[in-house]
Amino acid sequence: MSKRMRRTRRRTKRRLAEKIAWLLRWQNLRWILSGMLLFGSSFSAYVFYLDYQVRHQFEGKRWAIPARVYARPLEVYPDMALNAEQFENELSVLAYHHTDSPKQPGSYSRNGDHFVVITRDFTFWDGSEPSLPIRLDFENERLVGLQHAYQGTELPLVRLDPGIIGRIYPSHTEDRVLVKLEDVPPLLVKALVVVEDRDFYEHNGIALRSIARAMWANIRAGGMVQGGSTLTQQLVKNFFLSNERTLWRKFNEAIMSLLLEWHYEKNEILEAYINEIYLGQDGKRSIHGFGLASQFYFEKPLKKLSTEQIALLVAMVKGPSFYDPRRYEQRARERRDLVLELLEQQMILTELDMVNAKDRPLGVTTRAKSTISTYPAFIDLVRRQLRTDYKEEDLTSEGLQIFTTLDPVIQFETEKSLTRRVEQLGQRVDSKDSELQASAVVVSVESGEVLSIVGDRNPRFAGFNRAIDAVRPIGSLIKPAVYLTALQQPEHYSLISRIDDGPLSLKLDNGDMWAPENYDHEFHGEVPLITALSNSYNLAAARVGMDIGVPQVIDTLQRMGVTREMKPYPSLLLGAVPLSPLEVAQMYHTIASGGFRTPLRAIREVLTAKGEPLTRYPLSVEKEFDAAQIYLLNTALMNVMREGTGRYAYSSLPASLVVSGKTGTSDDLRDSWFAGYTGDKLGVVWLGKDDNQPTQLTGSTGALRVWTDIFRNIRPQSAVITPPDTIEMAKVDKDTYLLADSHCSDTIELPFIKGHVPALPAPCSEAYSSQEGEQASDQQDDQQDQKSGRGFFDRLFGR
Amino acid sequence: MMSHDFSTQNDIINPSQPRFIYQLTVYCVLLMLVTSACTTTPKSTGMRDDGLTAPVEEVSPEIVEQKPKYTFENGSQRGDDLPPVTDSGNYEQKRAPTGTVIALLNQARDQQRNGKPERAAAVLERALRIDPRNAQLWSELAQIRLQQGKLDQAESLAAKSNALVKDDDELKQRNANIIKQARYLRGG
Numbered sequence: 001m002s003k004r005m006r007r008t009r010r011r012t013k014r015r016l017a018e019k020i021a022w023l024l025r026w027q028n029l030r031w032i033l034s035g036m037l038l039f040g041s042s043f044s045a046y047v048f049y050l051d052y053q054v055r056h057q058f059e060g061k062r063w064a065i066p067a068r069v070y071a072r073p074l075e076v077y078p079d080m081a082l083n084a085e086q087f088e089n090e091l092s093v094l095a096y097h098h099t100d101s102p103k104q105p106g107s108y109s110r111n112g113d114h115f116v117v118i119t120r121d122f123t124f125w126d127g128s129e130p131s132l133p134i135r136l137d138f139e140n141e142r143l144v145g146l147q148h149a150y151q152g153t154e155l156p157l158v159r160l161d162p163g164i165i166g167r168i169y170p171s172h173t174e175d176r177v178l179v180k181l182e183d184v185p186p187l188l189v190k191a192l193v194v195v196e197d198r199d200f201y202e203h204n205g206i207a208l209r210s211i212a213r214a215m216w217a218n219i220r221a222g223g224m225v226q227g228g229s230t231l232t233q234q235l236v237k238n239f240f241l242s243n244e245r246t247l248w249r250k251f252n253e254a255i256m257s258l259l260l261e262w263h264y265e266k267n268e269i270l271e272a273y274i275n276e277i278y279l280g281q282d283g284k285r286s287i288h289g290f291g292l293a294s295q296f297y298f299e300k301p302l303k304k305l306s307t308e309q310i311a312l313l314v315a316m317v318k319g320p321s322f323y324d325p326r327r328y329e330q331r332a333r334e335r336r337d338l339v340l341e342l343l344e345q346q347m348i349l350t351e352l353d354m355v356n357a358k359d360r361p362l363g364v365t366t367r368a369k370s371t372i373s374t375y376p377a378f379i380d381l382v383r384r385q386l387r388t389d390y391k392e393e394d395l396t397s398e399g400l401q402i403f404t405t406l407d408p409v410i411q412f413e414t415e416k417s418l419t420r421r422v423e424q425l426g427q428r429v430d431s432k433d434s435e436l437q438a439s440a441v442v443v444s445v446e447s448g449e450v451l452s453i454v455g456d457r458n459p460r461f462a463g464f465n466r467a468i469d470a471v472r473p474i475g476s477l478i479k480p481a482v483y484l485t486a487l488q489q490p491e492h493y494s495l496i497s498r499i500d501d502g503p504l505s506l507k508l509d510n511g512d513m514w515a516p517e518n519y520d521h522e523f524h525g526e527v528p529l530i531t532a533l534s535n536s537y538n539l540a541a542a543r544v545g546m547d548i549g550v551p552q553v554i555d556t557l558q559r560m561g562v563t564r565e566m567k568p569y570p571s572l573l574l575g576a577v578p579l580s581p582l583e584v585a586q587m588y589h590t591i592a593s594g595g596f597r598t599p600l601r602a603i604r605e606v607l608t609a610k611g612e613p614l615t616r617y618p619l620s621v622e623k624e625f626d627a628a629q630i631y632l633l634n635t636a637l638m639n640v641m642r643e644g645t646g647r648y649a650y651s652s653l654p655a656s657l658v659v660s661g662k663t664g665t666s667d668d669l670r671d672s673w674f675a676g677y678t679g680d681k682l683g684v685v686w687l688g689k690d691d692n693q694p695t696q697l698t699g700s701t702g703a704l705r706v707w708t709d710i711f712r713n714i715r716p717q718s719a720v721i722t723p724p725d726t727i728e729m730a731k732v733d734k735d736t737y738l739l740a741d742s743h744c745s746d747t748i749e750l751p752f753i754k755g756h757v758p759a760l761p762a763p764c765s766e767a768y769s770s771q772e773g774e775q776a777s778d779q780q781d782d783q784q785d786q787k788s789g790r791g792f793f794d795r796l797f798g799r
Numbered sequence: 800m801m802s803h804d805f806s807t808q809n810d811i812i813n814p815s816q817p818r819f820i821y822q823l824t825v826y827c828v829l830l831m832l833v834t835s836a837c838t839t840t841p842k843s844t845g846m847r848d849d850g851l852t853a854p855v856e857e858v859s860p861e862i863v864e865q866k867p868k869y870t871f872e873n874g875s876q877r878g879d880d881l882p883p884v885t886d887s888g889n890y891e892q893k894r895a896p897t898g899t900v901i902a903l904l905n906q907a908r909d910q911q912r913n914g915k916p917e918r919a920a921a922v923l924e925r926a927l928r929i930d931p932r933n934a935q936l937w938s939e940l941a942q943i944r945l946q947q948g949k950l951d952q953a954e955s956l957a958a959k960s961n962a963l964v965k966d967d968d969e970l971k972q973r974n975a976n977i978i979k980q981a982r983y984l985r986g987g
Contacts (some may be wrong), residue, residue, distance in 0.1 A: 077899040077929060126910075126921045156899040157929075446931035447924070594962050596955060605921075616917065619924050619940075623955040627962050680931065719932065722965060 047255060054259045057239045058272065065399030065609065069382055070162035071406040072449075072604075073124070076136065077157045078146045081715055084113045084138040086409060091117070093163045093408050105131040113138040116149050122161035123611035125403065125604070129159050165406060166379045168386075168395045177291030179302055181271040187307065187348070188290065189270065191314040194346050195339055197231040201266055205232045205257035232257040234317075235273045238288075279313065280320045287320075297325065297364045308357035311343065312336040312364075325364045333362060376462035377439075377455035378406050381582075381602045384468070389615060390606075399609030404602055405449035410681075410714050414440050414452040415459040417709035422457040422687065425702060434691045439466035440706065441585045442683045442714070447619055448589060448598035451681070453582075464690070467581045471564075472671045472688055474584060475575035476536045476699065477664035478557075480591060482545045482573055483533050484625070484633045485556045489548070490753035495530040495632055496737040497758075499540040506546070506570060514570055516542050519665065519698070528737040530750070533636045534644030536663060538574055545573035559624040561586040561597050575666060584675055585684045591633060592660070592677040594721070595625030627724040628753055634660050634721070635751055645700050646676065649708045658718040661707075663699030670694055672702030676711070679719025683707050728754045733762035741765045900930050907939065916943050934963040934970055941977050954981040 022028060074090050076082070088110065096117070097107040108117040114137050121131040134155065137145035146155045181189075193200045199207045207230050229237070236256045260269060278286060279293035287296050293313055294302040305313075315335040316323045325332040337358050344354035382404055386395060394400065418440050426436040435457075442452045455465035464470070486493040501524040505515040518524070518538045532540035545553055550568040557566065557577075566577055579587070582600065590597045598621050606615045637660035640646045645663040653659065661676025672687040672695055685703040688695055695702065723729065731747045733740040739757070740747045744764040752758070761767035903926035910919035923940045930936065941956035957977040964970050 075925075075929065080929075126918055126925070156902045444928075444931075447928060449928075594959075596959055616921060618917075618920060619927070620952060621955045621959055622951065623958045724962065 047259075050252065050256050051259045054236070054239075054256045055263060058260065058264065065397065066167040067395045067398070067400040067402055068164055069166045069168065069379060069402045069404060071165045071404060071408050073122075073162040073403075074160045075157060076143060076146060076160070078143060078154070080143050081141060081717075082138070082143050083141045084110070084115070087115065087136065087138070087143075089409065090160070090163075094120075094161060095163075102133075118149075119158065120161045122159075123607070124159070125607060125613050125616060128611075129161075132158060134158055162403065163408065165375050165404070165408070168379070168383060168402075177289065177295060177302075178275055179271075179289070179291040181267055181274070183303065184271075184274055184290070185303060185305065185310060188274070188302070188310050188314065190348050191310060191339065191343055192231065192270075192274075192317070194348065195314050195342060196234070196317060197229075200231050200270070203230060203232075203261075205230060205259075205261035206254050229253075230257060231273050232260050232269055235269060235276060236260060238273075238276045238278055277317060278320060279316055280324065299365050306357075306360070306363070307349065307353060308336065308340065308360045309363050311339045311357065312362060315339045325362050326366070329362065336362070374460075375406065375411060375453075376460070377453045377465050377467050378404070378411070378450070378602065380455070380462075380465045381450065381453055381468060385602055385617075386606070400614070401607040401609065401611070403604045403607070405444075405447075405451065405604060406602070407451040410442055411452035411454075413713040414442055414454055414683075414710050417713065418454050418685070418706055419457060419459065421706045421709055425687070425697065425705070426457070429696050431693075434689045434693050436687060436695060436697075437466060437470075437690055438685070438687045438706065439470060439581050440683065440685045440710065441467050441581050442681055442710065443585050443589060443600055445589065445592045445677055445680050445682050445719075448593075448600050449604075450600055450602045453602075466686065469580060470686065470688070470690075471578040471580050471583075472686065473576055473666040474579050474673060475664040475666035475671060476538075476541075477584060477587075477662055477673050477675055478553075478573065478575040478577055479533055479536060479541050480633055480637060480662055481556045481560060481587070482541050482548075482553050483529060483636065484591075484629060485548050485552050486529070486544050487629050487632050488556075488626070490629075490756040493529060493544075494752050494756060494758055495636060495750050496528040496732055498526045498737075499529055499532045499537075500543055501525060501527050501532060501537045501540040504539050504542055508570065516574055530636045530639055531644075531737070533662075534639045536640075536645050542570065542573050546570065557587065559597065560588075560590040561599070575664065581684045581686045584673070584686075585682060588662075588675045588677065588684065589682055590624060591630060591637070592682045593621075595623060595627055595630040597622045597624045626726075628726040628751075631721070631724055631727055632751055632753070637661060641676070645698075646674070646704060648700055648704055649676070649711075652708050652712050656718070657716065658720065659711075659716075661704075663704055665698040665700075668694045669696055669698060672697040673699050674703035674707045676704075676707055678711070678716035680717045681711070681714065683710055685710070723751055726754050727751045728757055730757045733764055735764070736762045738762035739765065739767070741767060900926055900933060900936070903929075904936070904939070911943065916947055919943055932963050934960045934965075934967070937963065938970060938974055938977070941974065945977055945981060948984075950981040950985045954978050957981070 071093075076087075091108055095106070097104075098110065099107050100109055102109050102116055102118045105118050105120040108115055114135070116133065116135050119129075119132050119134065122129050132155075133149035135145070135147045135149040136143060146158065147153060148155060197203075197207070198213065199209060203209075233253050236253050264272075275289040275291065277290070278288055279290070280287040280296060282296065287293050290313060291302050293316075294300060294305055294309075297313070298305060298309055300309075312325060312332065315332065315338070316325070318335070322328070323332045323335055340349065340354045340357050343349040344351055349357070382402060383395075386402070390400075418438055422436055422438045429436045438454070438457045440452070440454045441450065443450050453467045455461075455467045455469075456463060483493075486497075487495075501518070503515070503523060505513055508514050516538050519536070523539065524535075524537055527535075527537065527540060529540075529544075531537075532544075550570060550572055553573065554566050554568055562577075562579065562583060564577075564579065564583065566572060569576070586600050589600065598619065601617050603617050605613065605617065607613055638658065640663070641649055641659045641661050646659075646661045649659055649661070657678060659676055659678055661674060664673030664675070665671070666673075670688060670692055673685070675682070675684045677683070685706045687697055687702040687706070697703075729749050729751055731740045731744070732738065732750050733744045734746040734748050738760050740762050743766045744762055903922055907919040907922040907926070910916070910922060920940060920943050923936055923943070927933070927936050927940075937956055937960035941953050941960060944950075944956060945953035954977070957974040961971060961974045964974070
């Protein structure tokens with residue numbers, strides 16, 4: 001060694017010795033140690049903060065129990081209208097297990113028309129219903145026997161536990177399809193671990209070996225095959241959505257992953273990962289979790305996915321947008337195949353399976369279905385009705401139990417009929433850019449409960465809910481309100497009042513001329529009121545409306561339950577009033593119930609997660625119209641179905657079923673409406689196009705068809721209503737709609753308000769021939785008062 | 800006192816920042832890992848009940864013996880003050896058997912006697928879903944609302960009951976009384 005080198009070395013050593021000596025001097029050591037302590041404690045504080053964040057997020061997500069939404073519980077009693085098939089469907093909705101000898105609650109056996117069921121116990125608002133072994137015997141579409149299965153005692157009523165139809169999630173996550181780890185296909189778990197985090201079960205949250213191995217594998221493969229982040233790290237990344245790739249973020253992520261592993265089991269982390277990982281975008285909605293992704297890409301539940309489909313989802317974890325199978329098919333397929341190869345290498349798949357899987361196409365559906373909610377329209381309605389009483393946080397995290405009015409059977413039939421019929425009609429009417437759309441609502445007449453609701457021709461879509469939000473002109477659906485207002489003046493109007501359906505033109509306040517027309521562009525002369533309504537004549541309705549006054553009609557509409565603001569323009573009389581199908585249902589419900597307004601309800605009660613009662617939404621009833629006047633209107637609406645624009649219904653419905661209803665068509669056939677009811681159920685159907693293009697369908701050729709299909713399958717019941725005391729029946733000649741007697745052959749019996757039976761005799765009657773001359777002309781003078789189209793001044797100053 | 804070479808001392812006091820932080824970080828992380836190995840780790844239990852599957856229960860003999868919630872009353876237990884259930888329906892298809900409705904009606908009356916009018920109302924509404932055109936049920940509901948001071952409801956419900964009554968004058972009278980009382984209490 002040269003002298004110089006030795007000298008340098010000595011100098012360095014001396015410097016080093018000096019440095020160490022200097023450090024060890026207490027004053028300096030003190031600074032260093034307190035600096036370290038300060039840093040250490042602030043670092044610890046920070047770690048505690050991160051720890052709190054991790055646990056809060058993890059448990060917040062896991063323990064936040066969204067509200068459970070139940071359908072109406074099925075109540076069975078002897079002699080009820082129900083058949084074995086329907087009953088078995090109900091049991092399957094409730095996930096009752098079919099077995100040969102049922103012993104556990106939630107199981108049943110079936111022997112033709114005989115069932116033995118062990119019901120589950122359940123706590124309802126009014127108390128708990130214990131688990132019971134029951135025996136049911138069906139015959140001729142009815143439940144003929146209901147007994148305790150072992151004791152043989154007759155049971156008057158048994159209430160089954162209600163089925164869950166959905167949950168309420170925070171709005172930014174919409175629905176999730178939560179999966180339990182034990183329900184996840186094993187292949188998915190294996191693939192995830194192998195592709196994303198080989199050492200998942202061994203590491204502490206960060207795997208240095210994994211990072212090294214991944215880098216090596218990527219270099220060897222010549223591409224990014226493996227990620228260096230563990231599943232835990234990815235989960236942390238998902239919880240804190242920011243996408244910055246800074247060192248600081250990586251640092252946080254590392255610490256939080258360690259903390260996560262410290263607190264929670266591998267399985268819990270894995271389950272959370274499977275339910276949280278970001279897997280795609282649907283407009284504003286993010287797709288999180290494999291359960292939802294499975295539905296979103298394949299329209300199938302996770303359990304039903306095939307090998308290559310599972311491989312695709314796992315492949316997408318790395319970059320769901322980059323590997324979007326719908327937009328970048330080639331890229332996605334390549335990565336999927338890479339994953340399949342990896343699985344084969346790791347001996348998770350046999351070579352044969354891998355080759356077969358690679359051969360198969362991606363399997364994604366073309367149309368991105370943005371929903372997995374079973375009943376999005378109904379859940380939407382439930383949410384809105386709850387919004388006034390509950391905060392969003394309560395709904396999405398407290399595990400509330402919401403008991404609703406939904407009837408799954410009626411919902412099923414409504415959906416089936418609507419989709420089928422709209423498909424059929426759409427073939428003629430759909431164009432490339434604008435397709436026929438539809439919505440429907442069925443409610444119970446006596447209780448005002450919403451039994452089913454559909455907001456889209458594809459009922460699974462959780463998008464625009466037309467049943468509540470498609471506000472469209474109701475056209476002729478308004479006429480019953482016009483005529484009801486008229487019938488409230490029995491001294492001027494009865495069912496047989498002659499209305500002039502001749503040309504009409506009016507000067508409006510703004511100077512414009514209003515000259516409405518009938519749909520058939522014809523004039524029908526003088527027609528009785530019942531016929532004017534039956535055939536939906538516009539001119540007659542306009543005349544009556546102008547006579548009684550548009551504000552009066554608005555008043556009637558408000559009493560029927562229409563809350564929307566309406567301007568008193570004459571066009572209102574022909575239905576230039578935009579309403580949603582639900583609002584129309586509210587309006588017609590007041591008629592169907594005999595003049596009693598009941599707010600339509602989708603929810604019966606809300607209980608806490610433990611079963612404690614919170615809120616009940618009781619039946620409330622407000623008498624709005626005189627029973628007799630409603631009786632008259634109802635008679636006319638029955639006539640619509642027998643002889644008027646609604647008569648198509650009886651081509652499929654039994655003639656013995658009593659149906660009342662009204663068709664509605666708006667200008668240029670842009671909206672096709674039908675509102676109709678039997679004794680127990682009311683249904684409203686709307687067809688139209690979202691872009692408001694003409695549909696080429698009237699209420700009769702469009703909405704009525706859907707309504708008829710629905711009602712054919714939901715077992716409606718007639719109600720023969722006894723006429724109120726203030727009603728008097730009288731026979732009328734069918735030809736002239738004048739008072740008939742035994743001399744007349746073709747008669748019909750119609751109701752009238754007592755004391756206001758028009759006395760003008762029909763030509764066929766005996767009374768007519770003896771009333772020639774003066775008496776006849778006197779009567780005619782009186783009768784003129786009943787003729788519409790003549791204003792107050794006309795009557796006052798003579799004809 | 801010997802003057803130190805401050806430049807070199809500064810070098811010593813302020814070693815290069817990143818290296819210092821790095822060393823400290825490694826120290827702290829090691830500390831954590833060491834402590835984590837020592838302390839008992841609190842693990843959470845992974846129970847989550849989201850109601851997707853029904854809890855499986857053992858059927859104990861008790862369940863078989865359990866009395867069903869509603870039993871048919873054969874009329875003998877009804878007190879004299881309770882009016883009979885009227886048969887007011889006259890529609891096409893058969894009505895719910897009176898037994899079922901009576902069972903619920905009695906339950907409603909029990910609830911009322913126990914001072915739980917809202918519970919009673921809930922039971923009556925349940926009965927109405929089964930037998931919607933039963934004038935008696937509507938009348939009893941009207942009575943409850945009257946007692947609760949919900950006068951508009953009482954009046955409308957009584958009117959609803961009357962719209963469904965056929966031949967039962969006594970029921971009609973009771974409804975009329977409810978309406979009269981409601982109007983009187985309202986001061987109109």
